[in-house]
Amino acid sequence: MNRCDRKVDIGRRWFLSGAGVAAAGAAAAAVVPQRAEAAAPLARLTYPANRLANVSELKPNTALPVAYPDAEAPGVLLKLGAKVPGGVGPDGDIVGFSTICPHKGYPLAYNANDKTLNCSGHYSRFDCENGGQEIWGHATQNLPQYLLRVDAKGDIYAEGIDELLYGRLSNVLEG
Numbered sequence: 001m002n003r004c005d006r007k008v009d010i011g012r013r014w015f016l017s018g019a020g021v022a023a024a025g026a027a028a029a030a031v032v033p034q035r036a037e038a039a040a041p042l043a044r045l046t047y048p049a050n051r052l053a054n055v056s057e058l059k060p061n062t063a064l065p066v067a068y069p070d071a072e073a074p075g076v077l078l079k080l081g082a083k084v085p086g087g088v089g090p091d092g093d094i095v096g097f098s099t100i101c102p103h104k105g106y107p108l109a110y111n112a113n114d115k116t117l118n119c120s121g122h123y124s125r126f127d128c129e130n131g132g133q134e135i136w137g138h139a140t141q142n143l144p145q146y147l148l149r150v151d152a153k154g155d156i157y158a159e160g161i162d163e164l165l166y167g168r169l170s171n172v173l174e175g
Contacts, residue, residue: 047160052096052146053077055089055154063110066096068146068158073165074099074107075146077156078128080115085131088148088156096146096158097132098165103139105166117143132163 047069058064063076075098083092097117099108106121110128116135117126124137132143144163150156 047158049149049157049159052148052156052158055079055094055150055156058094061112061115065099066158068096068098069161076110076117078110078115080129082129084129086145086148086162089150094148094150094156095128096148096156097126097128098144098146098161098163100166101139102141102143102163102166103137108143 050068052066052068053064058077058079060079060081063078066075066077067073068075075096077094077096079089079091080087080093080095081091084095087093087095097108099117100106101108101119101121101124103119103124104121106119108117108119108126110116111118115128117128117132119125119137119139122138124139125135126139126143127133127135132145134142141163144161144165146158147160147162148156148158
């Protein structure tokens with residue numbers, strides 16, 4: 001064995017033994033309870049309830065343009081025809097979504113054939129029958145869905161949003 005081989009061997013041994021000590025230290029730190037401040041749970045920012053429409057204004061599988069929580073936040077209400085997650089109304093089939101893509105803020109268009117909202121910018125697609133779940137594209141979050149309720153007169157109110165609206169830093173977390 002020549003001298004050069006030993007130096008490489010010694011280097012590997014030192015590295016591996018150091019890595020072993022570091023791993024053991026990390027494992028011990030994870031097991032030993034740490035004294036920490038209790039973290040406050042994340043809270044959703046509450047928006048005032050806004051009347052968006054009446055059930056009678058909705059046509060099956062047709063997007064009704066609305067804005068929530070303010071005029072700068074376009075969205076749609078949809079009556080999908082079958083009970084869906086987050087759906088309200090007599091049939092549990094009314095949902096509402098932001099129509100701004102969470103990826104880069106492009107406007108979304110409703111496709112009645114497959115009940116998706118689609119982005120013309122980078123082609124993200126969101127499933128309206130499954131809570132706005134992204135099914136294709138560059139977005140890294142699902143589509144913001146409105147938290148809705150329907151009163152006895154059939155008026156549809158939005159009372160919050162379940163995801164971060166594009167371009168806003170504080171609509172989900174208190175800030």
